[in-house]
Amino acid sequence: SRSIDLAVIPGDGIGTEVVAQGLKVLEAVLPQDVKLETKEYDLGARRWHRTGETLPDEELEALKGHDAILLGAIGDPSVPSGVLERGLLLKLRFAFDHYVNLRPSRLFPNTTTPLAGTPAIDFVVVREGTEGPYTGNGGSLRTGTPAEVATEVSLNTAYGVERVVRDAYERAQARPRKKLTLVHKNNVLVYAGHMWKKIFDRVGQEYPDVTTDYLHVDAATIFLVTQPERFDVIVTDNLFGDILTDLAAAISGGIGLAASANINPDRAFPSMFEPVHGSAPDIAGQGKADPTATVLSVALLLRHLGLDAEAARIEDAVCADLAERGEAGRTTAEIGDALAVRVAT
Amino acid sequence: SRSIDLAVIPGDGIGTEVVAQGLKVLEAVLPQDVKLETKEYDLGARRWHRTGETLPDEELEALKGHDAILLGAIGDPSVPSGVLERGLLLKLRFAFDHYVNLRPSRLFPNTTTPLAGTPAIDFVVVREGTEGPYTGNGGSLRTGTPAEVATEVSLNTAYGVERVVRDAYERAQARPRKKLTLVHKNNVLVYAGHMWKKIFDRVGQEYPDVTTDYLHVDAATIFLVTQPERFDVIVTDNLFGDILTDLAAAISGGIGLAASANINPDRAFPSMFEPVHGSAPDIAGQGKADPTATVLSVALLLRHLGLDAEAARIEDAVCADLAERGEAGRTTAEIGDALAVRVAT
């Protein structure tokens, strides 16, 4: 009999609310013979206020032992910007070598898009997760004076680029349309951009059945709103991926539906699943948050663990739930309950 | 009697076509007593193929002597990506200290937007033009090998940030809504991001009547498509400004209407006016390009030179022309002719 040993980091704001529903749906979807064990980690703003810690070494070490991590949301206005993002969320992504940050976008029926008409949106962004401008490399000199200089260094390695590009080709090849678009800004960021492009072209020779395309990041934002059907798989740098996936979420049902997976394909470390949205302190504790993004992240988790049928059941349930959603606003728990019922039957 | 000594860089692809129309409208709108002198500079892909030069020192020196520069578009697929962008376009922006890259977005009547409904779009992006990830600082090691490392350094100075932030406050204060939004990513790019935010807050104390707001760049892309009416003036870094203004163009009539001004507010160097779009080699030479973005850039040029009434006449003409645009596609020259007639009357 199988088992899943899951680490749960509810985090801040609506994080705790949506994670509770994600777990509810997970329990409901799992077959009898799969045993679920969860361990909650108290990390985030409250912990930081109490102890000054973001992610102590013992806890990082303990997290390593789990099969996967489910994370709600990190961040609170009471904590200086960057402290929890760098000290906890990005620390996890980097320490666990989550080099594939997977963010699917799909316009489910009956969901809202700010775009006119009903564009056919069904693509996935493979965002690099361990390099680029996110490495925390940089500094400031004469801080706070009129002579201050601040730098941010984007670090990119052939090693890091090739592995994520290869992963993206694999994903593109497995999809019906077999199309992969590289997004960068190689006419300005010539060092990193040319390296990405060269590796993209070279690895592409091993995937002759995959159609390739290159777009500058600025042009990509245009196509996302004018021709989103153009995209199948996108591979891009950490920062461009951050920007494009929020825009992608906005056009495909909103940030309340956007799931993500921080994957270490080598399985050297646990992968981490989290909604794209943040902790939304303005609506926290009111039962207003939509847990769907977290539930869809649970589906990504199941697929990563090889439970494909269960993942599909969740996605079908979300699809059916959205199709029948009325005008009446349901609470976070009501949506979670409805999804749990659907996946169980 | 006044005079305008204008340098013209038609550049590549549709650049030459749209610049011809921009000049036509400029001649038509100028009062009798303003003498227009133009000097054309042969810079861009053809020149590079012929001589290997992007922007020779003598020409950079000669350009300095003009009152302003009108530029069409730079770039061609036959030239390696980055050569002309870095060697010509960005070289001009940096050499002439164009620290205010001004990009207005306005949804004119009868224009297309991919967004549903008719959102009220009327904002301007003040994009920093001389710092950030655009400085060309970076490099690559073991280039082309599996051990390659490539860096891009974003350079930011208090000097550079304060002057553009101040310019943005001035612009916000002069507009009815008096609202200024800083866009950055200070939860990840903590060195540059915190410096921007601190300077933004400090300078803001001198503008108590301006309402301020801060958004991470990823969130800003969401609001651009879900609540574009939220924005009045946006101030942001060079790269974020590049990305946001293409998206802004896409939602407000398309890239065929997006004008821009590269301004040196100190007037130590000529400012440069150009459409946001590129050289579009796929439609070059066919009379298909919409010259409106260039014509609107000419309006920004006139306003910069103190010819406010003429600038307004151009904007009104564009507005009227768009309102009466039928389905029938007009050629580049036909649109230019129509606008020239309108501004002359």
Ligand SMILES: CC(C)[C@H](C(=O)O)[C@@H](O)C(=O)O
């Ligand atoms: C919170 C922040 C550090 C994070 C990021 O920039 O990656 C978030 O925006 C995301 O997309 O997961």
Ligand SMILES: CC(C)[C@H](C(=O)O)[C@@H](O)C(=O)O
């Ligand atoms: C062509 C390119 C260098 C340029 C930029 O990135 O600034 C363009 O995209 C723009 O926005 O003017």
